[in-house]
Amino acid sequence: MIRNTALAALLLAPGFTYAASVLSAPPELNNKSYVLMDYETGQILASKNENEKLAPASMTKMMTSYIIEQKLLSGDLTENEKVRMNESAWCRGSSTESCMYVPLNGTATALEMLRGIIIQSGNDASKAMAEHIAGNEGTFVHMMNQEAKRIGMNSTQFANATGMPAEGHYSTAKDMATLAQHIIHDSSKYYPIYSEKEFTFNGIKQGNRNALLYTDPSVDGLKTGHTDEAGYCLTTSAKRGPLRLISVIFGAPSMNERASQTREILAWGYANFETVKVQPANQVLAKAKVWYGTEKDVQIGLAENFNATMPKGEANAIKTQLVVQPKLTAPLKQGQVVGKYVATLNGKVIAEKPLIALKPVEEAGFFAKMLDHFVELIFTCQIFRQAMCITHGKQVMRITMA
Numbered sequence: 497m498i499r500n501t502a503l504a505a506l507l508l509a510p511g512f513t514y515a516a517s518v519l520s521a522p523p524e525l526n527n528k529s530y531v532l533m534d535y536e537t538g539q540i541l542a543s544k545n546e547n548e549k550l551a552p553a554s555m556t557k558m559m560t561s562y563i564i565e566q567k568l569l570s571g572d573l574t575e576n577e578k579v580r581m582n583e584s585a586w587c588r589g590s591s592t593e594s595c596m597y598v599p600l601n602g603t604a605t606a607l608e609m610l611r612g613i614i615i616q617s618g619n620d621a622s623k624a625m626a627e628h629i630a631g632n633e634g635t636f637v638h639m640m641n642q643e644a645k646r647i648g649m650n651s652t653q654f655a656n657a658t659g660m661p662a663e664g665h666y667s668t669a670k671d672m673a674t675l676a677q678h679i680i681h682d683s684s685k686y687y688p689i690y691s692e693k694e695f696t697f698n699g700i701k702q703g704n705r706n707a708l709l710y711t712d713p714s715v716d717g718l719k720t721g722h723t724d725e726a727g728y729c730l731t732t733s734a735k736r737g738p739l740r741l742i743s744v745i746f747g748a749p750s751m752n753e754r755a756s757q758t759r760e761i762l763a764w765g766y767a768n769f770e771t772v773k774v775q776p777a778n779q780v781l782a783k784a785k786v787w788y789g790t791e792k793d794v795q796i797g798l799a800e801n802f803n804a805t806m807p808k809g810e811a812n813a814i815k816t817q818l819v820v821q822p823k824l825t826a827p828l829k830q831g832q833v834v835g836k837y838v839a840t841l842n843g844k845v846i847a848e849k850p851l852i853a854l855k856p857v858e859e860a861g862f863f864a865k866m867l868d869h870f871v872e873l874i875f876t877c878q879i880f881r882q883a884m885c886i887t888h889g890k891q892v893m894r895i896t897m898a
Contacts, residue, residue, distance in 0.1 A: 519768050519807055525757045528727065528747025531669035532761050534769070534805040535677055535733065535740035537847040540670065541765055541805075547651055549666040550746045553721030553729050554594065554617045556659030556667075558675050559640045561613050564625055565683035568606065575607040579628045587620035593660075596621040597700050608697060610686065615695040616702040617720065619658040626657040633657055644671070647678050661725050669744040672731050676718050676742045680733060690717030690733075707755040708732055712762075720754075728754040734762050738803060739771040772811040774839055774847070775802040780854060782818055784834060789826030789857040796820065796834055797854045804839045804847040815840045818851060828857040 522532070522542035529545035540546060567573040581602050587595035596618030598604050604612070604621070606628075612621035626636035633656060640654040655665035680687055693710065694703045708715040714734040721729035727747035734741055743761050748754035775781070777800050783793040796818070804814060820835035828834070835851035 520764070522764050523757075523760045525745070525761065526749060526753065527745050527757060529669040529744075530746065530757070530761060531673045531742075531744045532765050533670075533673040533677065533742040533744075534771075535680060535735075535742050536771055536803050537805055538674070538677060539805060539846060540673075541741075541769060542761065543669065546670040547668050548746075549651055549668055551661060551665065551723060551726035552659055552667040552672060552746070553723045553726035554659040555672055555719050555721040555729050555731050555744075556654060556657070556665070557613050557617060557622055558672070558679060558719050558731065559643060559654065560622045560625065560636075560657045561610060561686075562675065562679050562683060563629070563636075563639060563643060564606065564610050564613070565679070565686045567629060568610075569683070569685065573606050573629070575605060577606045578603040579606055579609050579624055581620060581624050582627060584633075585620050585623035585627055587618065593619050595619060597698050598624065599698065602698075604697065611689055611692070611695045612697060614689050614719070615692055615704050616697075617705065619660065622657045644675075648674055659721055659723070659726075661723055669746055672744045673742045676731050676733055676744070679718065680740070680742075687717065690719070691715075705751075706730065706732065707751070708734075708758060711755075712759065715762075722751070730754040730758055732758050732762070734766075736766055737771070738773070739766065739769065739805060741765045741769075768807060769805055770808045770811070771803050771805045772814070773801065774804050774814060774816060775837065777801045778854065781837070781851070782820070784820045784824055786824045786826055786828065786857050788860050789828070790860050791826075791857045794824065794828055794834070794857050795854040796851050798837060798849055799831060799852050800849060802837060802839070802847070802849050804841075806841050806846060810841060813841055814846075820851065826857045827859040828853045830854065830856045 528550055529548050531540060531546045532542040533540055581598040581600060586600045594617040596612030596616050598620055609621045609625050612618040623633055626633045630636035630639055636657055637654050644652045649671035652667040652671045653664055655662035694701055705720040714736045715732055717733045718731045728751055730745045732743045741762055743758050745754050745757055748757055775798060777798045779797050780795045781797045784796050786794050817838045819838060824834055830853060832853045833850045834853050836848050837851050838848045839846055
């Protein structure tokens with residue numbers, strides 16, 4: 497029996513050779529877990545216990561705010577929509593709880609609540625928005641876990657919208673970095689809120705607890721967290737030139753330590769890595785065969801600029817490949833994914849982005865499609881004959897892998 501294996505067409509773009517540079521060792525940090533991630537590619541540049549399940553404290557609110565932001569962007573919420581502070585969400589104020597201080601049965605707009613969550617870390621705002629969106633916090637938590645699964649937070653489980661200690665409430669440094677990556681990309685309209693240093697509501701002005709916002713102009717987010725169980729936690733993003741890094745700290749021993757450790761790991765990242773432009777968007781990279789279409793081929797390229805992050809001094813060493821789906825069949829829409837563009841360094845994939853059809857290809861008429869069917873049949877028969885050889889009167893199958 498012949499197994500017909502269809503493999504993607506591989507088109508090689510110009511590559512380079514290089515001598516690998518030597519990285520300095522990442523710093524040793526006194527915490528439970530940490531990650532340094534390249535935003536552009538999702539590469540983990542340095543880590544400790546990156547997949548260890550730990551209490552995320554108020555970094556949980558990143559998922560709460562992400563869902564709110566997506567609801568605002570989709571039109572399911574409006575910025576000026578009034579949100580009531582029910583007694584179940586109301587914050588009486590205590591040393592163990594962060595609050596926005598919306599009065600009981602008072603209201604704030606959805607955008608004010610979002611600021612109260614991001615800047616003031618308001619537990620009351622988090623619960624009020626959860627109830628407003630989903631009816632109750634439990635149903636909202638289900639939405640949080642669905643979103644976590646959708647974006648690839650595979651080692652995370654939420655039990656509430658605030659990050660207060662609860663059984664079965666955990667995440668990892670790697671998952672929190674993934675969430676930060678999605679907030680920056682998917683919620684770009686609202687991401688600037690994460691860099692705001694203070695917010696005043698109900699006559700009460702509160703500052704953002706992310707100390708790096710006050711000392712490092714390249715830092716523009718994201719969220720702090722602290723409970724006795726979790727220790728001091730911080731998810732941060734910084735952008736210097738084209739290189740954006742995301743750092744996550746779990747379980748530092750103090751507020752000052754989580755800030756200084758973040759500075760240290762960011763400094764190491766920027767000293768050792770750089771982001772280079774590999775290929776601009778919307779340029780024709782190749783033409784690919786199309787079956788049953790009004791055109792015989794389609795121009796393919798990238799929808800977004802393709803950047804890659806690598807150790808400094810290795811920019812000329814990147815090799816790139818266009819991997820196109822083995823059989824493209826009309827109709828094809830403009831922007832439809834038809835493959836992927838892959839960048840490798842030292843034989844290791846460091847970045848990839850979808851290849852798209854730059855122009856649409858309509859489906860051909862009946863007779864043109866029949867002609868393509870005939871051509872495809874001849875092509876298949878030729879492959880079949882090449883895979884057969886006659887030896888001493890017996891048929892011997894030879895399978896060739898392309």
